Amino acid sequence: MTIPKIRVGVIGTGFIGPAHIEAMRRLGFVEVVALAQNGEEKAREKAAKLGVPLAYGDYRELLLNPDIDAVHNCTPNHLHFEINKAIIAAGKHVLSEKPLAITSRESAELLRLARERGIVHGVHFNYRQFPMMKQLAQMVKQGEFGPIHLVHGGYLQDWLLFDTDFNWRLDQAAGGRSRAVADIGSHWCDTVQYVTGKRIAAVFADLRTIHPIRKKPVAGGVTFGLQTDGGETAYEELPVITEDHASVLVRFEDGSKGSFTVSQVSAGRKNALSFELNGSRKSAHWKQEEPASLWIGHRDKPNEVLMADPSLFLEEARASIHHPGGHTEGWPDSLKNMMLQYYTFIRDGKDPSKDTPSFATFEDGHLSMCITEAILQSHEEERWINITT
Numbered sequence: 532m533t534i535p536k537i538r539v540g541v542i543g544t545g546f547i548g549p550a551h552i553e554a555m556r557r558l559g560f561v562e563v564v565a566l567a568q569n570g571e572e573k574a575r576e577k578a579a580k581l582g583v584p585l586a587y588g589d590y591r592e593l594l595l596n597p598d599i600d601a602v603h604n605c606t607p608n609h610l611h612f613e614i615n616k617a618i619i620a621a622g623k624h625v626l627s628e629k630p631l632a633i634t635s636r637e638s639a640e641l642l643r644l645a646r647e648r649g650i651v652h653g654v655h656f657n658y659r660q661f662p663m664m665k666q667l668a669q670m671v672k673q674g675e676f677g678p679i680h681l682v683h684g685g686y687l688q689d690w691l692l693f694d695t696d697f698n699w700r701l702d703q704a705a706g707g708r709s710r711a712v713a714d715i716g717s718h719w720c721d722t723v724q725y726v727t728g729k730r731i732a733a734v735f736a737d738l739r740t741i742h743p744i745r746k747k748p749v750a751g752g753v754t755f756g757l758q759t760d761g762g763e764t765a766y767e768e769l770p771v772i773t774e775d776h777a778s779v780l781v782r783f784e785d786g787s788k789g790s791f792t793v794s795q796v797s798a799g800r801k802n803a804l805s806f807e808l809n810g811s812r813k814s815a816h817w818k819q820e821e822p823a824s825l826w827i828g829h830r831d832k833p834n835e836v837l838m839a840d841p842s843l844f845l846e847e848a849r850a851s852i853h854h855p856g857g858h859t860e861g862w863p864d865s866l867k868n869m870m871l872q873y874y875t876f877i878r879d880g881k882d883p884s885k886d887t888p889s890f891a892t893f894e895d896g897h898l899s900m901c902i903t904e905a906i907l908q909s910h911e912e913e914r915w916i917n918i919t920t
């Protein structure tokens with residue numbers, strides 16, 4: 532007997548949408564049946580390119596299709612609230628890109644609506660899905676490091692270094708009141724909170740905008756795009772008020788502390804998410820760009836490097852590593868793990884009000900919004916701000 536596949540629609544197919552589609556296709560029990568874009572022609576072109584059977588020029592038409600079980604929202608930030616709300620109202624499971632919304636008021640409402648409707652809700656915080664993060668979280672849980680005193684690190688990129696670099700994220704109306712913090716700091720916070728099992732309770736932040744005026748190409752720009760026209764582009768000036776970088780002190784709920792730096796203007800740093808945790812027994816350091824290694828630091832014996840390897844991993848981490856040691860799994864594999872966790876939860880008929888998923892949910896997405904807003908408030912008022920959800 533063949534078990535029917537879970538049928539999925541994807542809204543928005545720029546940079547991250549196709550990565551979702553590829554990850555879902557690796558599962559075997561999920562089928563991408565439709566996509567939606569803003570505009571019929573663009574939708575049809577994308578569907579042909581990605582081999583997706585149905586194309587909609589308006590996401591509301593996709594939501595009317597009764598054969599679609601779950602919908603991914605991969606659109607720019609300002610559309611997350613409206614589209615997530617419509618997906619919930621259509622009674623379909625929803626996997627939203629981060630940030631969950633533009634304000635915590637909106638994210639609180641989405642969480643409430645998703646719970647009321649009983650659908651499975653997820654937010655695409657994919658870094659916690661790396662095999663090594665599952666292993667580290669389990670090591671921390673088992674007390675290998677002792678109580679964690681200190682967590683520090685950062686998330687650095689360089690794709691917005693020049694004033695001619697442009698993306699919709701720079702426009703507050705599309706990206707929201709925060710940029711570097713909401714876009715990548717949110718990933719750092721989710722990963723670190725997942726690994727330590729502790730929530731961030733308060734923040735003290737200092738933000739800066741390097742380019743208050745940017746040059747926006749009249750023809751628009753693409754995510755992670757390079758200017759390759761040899762200086763021929765026509766620009767218009769765009770005032771920018773969102774932060775290019777931020778330094779944030781954090782206090783966790785148990786009183787332990789830490790700090791992180793986020794930046795989209797650090798030359799040479801591409802997707803440099805990293806952190807170190809220092810416990811009473813030992814330390815650990817991990818960087819996303821070399822995801823198969825975990826440095827483990829000791830006081831009284833030589834330090835170690837743990838290589839990702841199912842035969843060396845704890846049982847709880849093994850479901851997230853799919854290849855033998857040395858066959859390095861990376862960023863696209865973290866998306867596969869996110870989809871695997873999310874769709875296994877749906878396939879197994881789990882109840883989001885009773886079962887705790889190991890993927891990020893709207894609850895985590897809402898917490899993330901509250902942390903971002905506290906960081907903005909802390910910068911404005913130059914003081915510690917407690918996180919309230």
Ligand SMILES: NC(=O)c1ccc[n+]([C@@H]2O[C@H](COP(=O)([O-])OP(=O)(O)OC[C@H]3O[C@@H](n4cnc5c(N)ncnc54)[C@H](O)[C@@H]3O)[C@@H](O)[C@H]2O)c1
Pocket residue numbers: 542543544545546547548567568569590605606607608610628629630655656657699714753754
């Ligand atoms: N989790 C991650 O690691 C990760 C990585 C990149 C982006 N993201 C998130 O994904 C989202 C999209 O980012 P991106 O980099 O892919 O942006 P992008 O600009 O490359 O793609 C956005 C897509 O949305 C489409 N779109 C715009 N308006 C629409 C509408 N009304 N209806 C349907 N489609 C519409 C655009 O045509 C485009 O295809 C953002 O919220 C971003 O924060 C997450």
